[in-house]
Amino acid sequence: MRASQLETPALSRHYFRRVAWRGHFRRESVLSGFGLTLGFTVFYLSLIVLIPISATFLKAAEGGLASFWAAISAPRVIAAYRVTFGCALVAALINTVFGVLLAWVLVRYRFPGRRLCDALIDLPFALPTAVAGIALAAIYAPKGWVGQYAAEWGVKIAFTPMGITIALIFIGIPFVVRTVQPVLESMDFACEEAATTLGANRWQSFRLVVLPALIPAVLTGFALAFARGIGEYGSVIFVAGNMPMVSEIVPLLIITKLEQYDYAGATAIAVAMLGISFAMLLTINLLQAWTRRAESQR
Amino acid sequence: MSIRIENLSKHFVGFRALNNVNLEVATGGLVALLGPSGCGKTTLLRIVAGLDTQDAGSVLFDDEDMSDVHARDRQVGFVFQHYALFKHMNVFDNIAFGLTVMPRAKRPDKSAINQKVCQLLELVQLEGLAHRFPAQLSGGQRQRVALARALAVEPKVLLLDEPFGALDARVRKELRRWLRNLHDQLQVTSIFVTHDQEEALEVADTVVVMNGGRIEQVGTPEDVYERPATPFVCEFLGDANRLDLAVAPAASDRSTVESPTASAVYARPHELDLARETSTLGGIETRLSTRRRVGSVVRVTLERADGQGVIDAELTHERFVSERWAEGDRVWVRASNPRSFGQQLH
Numbered sequence: 001m002r003a004s005q006l007e008t009p010a011l012s013r014h015y016f017r018r019v020a021w022r023g024h025f026r027r028e029s030v031l032s033g034f035g036l037t038l039g040f041t042v043f044y045l046s047l048i049v050l051i052p053i054s055a056t057f058l059k060a061a062e063g064g065l066a067s068f069w070a071a072i073s074a075p076r077v078i079a080a081y082r083v084t085f086g087c088a089l090v091a092a093l094i095n096t097v098f099g100v101l102l103a104w105v106l107v108r109y110r111f112p113g114r115r116l117c118d119a120l121i122d123l124p125f126a127l128p129t130a131v132a133g134i135a136l137a138a139i140y141a142p143k144g145w146v147g148q149y150a151a152e153w154g155v156k157i158a159f160t161p162m163g164i165t166i167a168l169i170f171i172g173i174p175f176v177v178r179t180v181q182p183v184l185e186s187m188d189f190a191c192e193e194a195a196t197t198l199g200a201n202r203w204q205s206f207r208l209v210v211l212p213a214l215i216p217a218v219l220t221g222f223a224l225a226f227a228r229g230i231g232e233y234g235s236v237i238f239v240a241g242n243m244p245m246v247s248e249i250v251p252l253l254i255i256t257k258l259e260q261y262d263y264a265g266a267t268a269i270a271v272a273m274l275g276i277s278f279a280m281l282l283t284i285n286l287l288q289a290w291t292r293r294a295e296s297q298r
Numbered sequence: 299m300s301i302r303i304e305n306l307s308k309h310f311v312g313f314r315a316l317n318n319v320n321l322e323v324a325t326g327g328l329v330a331l332l333g334p335s336g337c338g339k340t341t342l343l344r345i346v347a348g349l350d351t352q353d354a355g356s357v358l359f360d361d362e363d364m365s366d367v368h369a370r371d372r373q374v375g376f377v378f379q380h381y382a383l384f385k386h387m388n389v390f391d392n393i394a395f396g397l398t399v400m401p402r403a404k405r406p407d408k409s410a411i412n413q414k415v416c417q418l419l420e421l422v423q424l425e426g427l428a429h430r431f432p433a434q435l436s437g438g439q440r441q442r443v444a445l446a447r448a449l450a451v452e453p454k455v456l457l458l459d460e461p462f463g464a465l466d467a468r469v470r471k472e473l474r475r476w477l478r479n480l481h482d483q484l485q486v487t488s489i490f491v492t493h494d495q496e497e498a499l500e501v502a503d504t505v506v507v508m509n510g511g512r513i514e515q516v517g518t519p520e521d522v523y524e525r526p527a528t529p530f531v532c533e534f535l536g537d538a539n540r541l542d543l544a545v546a547p548a549a550s551d552r553s554t555v556e557s558p559t560a561s562a563v564y565a566r567p568h569e570l571d572l573a574r575e576t577s578t579l580g581g582i583e584t585r586l587s588t589r590r591r592v593g594s595v596v597r598v599t600l601e602r603a604d605g606q607g608v609i610d611a612e613l614t615h616e617r618f619v620s621e622r623w624a625e626g627d628r629v630w631v632r633a634s635n636p637r638s639f640g641q642q643l644h
Contacts, residue, residue: 190382193349196369197376198396198451208399212386
């Protein structure tokens with residue numbers, strides 16, 4: 001008894017010194033393999049993400065600042081930015097509204113064919129984008145199933161930014177549905193019942209009780225759909241018409257430059273895209289962090 | 299506001315949750331719906347609140363049929379087992395919710411809401427926590443917020459679904475007493491659901507014991523404990539031993555009302571006489587097999603000599619020591635206050 005009492009302080013002092021030394025990097029934990037897994041993570045990220053991106057930057061810097069600026073600010077390129085980001089934004093916004101609606105219906109109601117609908121949501125994930133592009137072009141072209149009726153009204157869908165937006169809606173919808181769905185599923189029904197017994201009508205209980213809990217997931221879904229829309233190439237080029245200044249997207253412009261062996265110009269535009277995309281995702285992430293903090297910690 | 303439940307029935311798929319239930323709750327009453335899980339007590343409460351709909355029968359508030367009245371118009375306060383607080387709102391906004399969603403014409407102005415919420419915070423003893431969020435509160439505090447939120451709209455009926463079910467034993471006991479006091483203060487007609495018999499006996503004016511979608515007995519806590527109407531009530535409220543028919547009736551004149559062969563006899567563990575020798579009054583021969591001290595009492599297990607199972611008895615620690623009981627002793631057991639039921643009831 002006495003012996004152990006004497007020993008304890010010395011033992012613990014030694015122990016604490018050891019922990020303090022290691023504690024700079026990590027907390028003492030029963031989970032082993034920290035060093036190995038961290039090392040692998042850094043290596044893997046470098047290989048897959050950092051090296052290609054830095055290569056892009058290096059290549060873009062080859063021509064010097066003046067030609068870099070000229071490459072990224074040409075009127076045709078500016079127009080392409082506008083088409084890409086504009087269409088992606090509109091598509092993501094539309095997807096956000098209808099994606100939440102779809103998720104809501106799939107989670108809250110039981111109806112025949114629900115499982116089939118649920119499976120169909122994943123189709124844009126699985127379908128090769130070129131297939132989607134050809135299908136959409138066939139439907140929305142002036143002579144297509146839908147396009148011919150639109151043409152009667154004087155509306156041209158395919159080969160315009162509207163066509164691009166439709167393609168991006170198709171591509172982006174699963175991102176919103178699949179991020180919102182699990183959150184809706186795990187939501188406690190009792191909160192809405194509580195709101196009802198307190199006299200809230202359906203709209204009030206949705207707006208005041210359900211929606212605030214959904215917002216982080218909705219933002220994530222929006223960000224994913226938007227990012228996917230910016231990068232989408234395969235399905236868009238078939239339905240876009242690719243007219244310079246009107247319906248030409250940035251990824252296509254990059255391909256065009258590459259085909260002309262203008263590697264510096266292509267990478268310059270790529271870097272600009274990277275910068276803008278990064279800034280937008282950062283904004284959305286900050287917004288998310290903010291709502292999440294508001295949600296949980298406050 | 300009084301509540302009357304008439305011939306209420308409810309089926310779920312392949313399962314009869316409520317079977318022709320009739321119940322009356324007087325204005326200002328505090329009623330406990332008590333029963334094992336799956337007995338239909340929560341379903342009954344939810345139908346009264348309008349959160350579920352009955353298949354048949356009706357719920358009347360002050361003789362007015364509520365069947366076609368939506369839950370949001372019934373003016374009931376409902377408290378959920380897991381609080382169901384709005385996580386993204388602070389305590390103040392949670393409590394004010396019922397007032398802020400009122401139609402503009404009826405809605406009190408900001409300062410009136412403010413005042414009302416402060417009053418309620420005081421009532422539930424949570425002054426100073428108005429700007430906390432539910433995640434920052436303990437379970438007991440959360441349930442008090444939920445109660446304040448339900449009371450904010452001045453409900454005519456307060457319904458509580460296992461209000462203390464998710465809390466630890468100590469907090470539960472504390473809140474029980476507090477709820478009892480609160481009810482005495484507010485006098486709002488209240489029904490609460492519980493599977494904890496101690497809670498029901500301690501808090502309620504009237505205990506409704508339910509089993510298998512039916513009401514077994516309605517009565518004061520004393521009634522249901524001392525004069526159980528059915529074997530189920532006897533077994534569910536407190537512990538009970540089922541004794542041998544041939545021996546026990548001799549102990550009390552009450553049991554002789556029915557012929558011994560047609561009745562089941564129950565005795566509570568603390569209502570058993572233990573003796574070292576058989577007396578003229580008879581008894582059951584047993585052997586004291588195990589003993590466990592629980593606080594001020596000692597619980598003993600008595601193995602019957604005729605091999606018909608065991609009897610649980612309870613005696614004060616004082617008595618256990620002074621009578622020098624020990625494991626392995628031969629014990630003659632006699633019920634001092636047995637309860638018998640006709641066989642057809644069981």
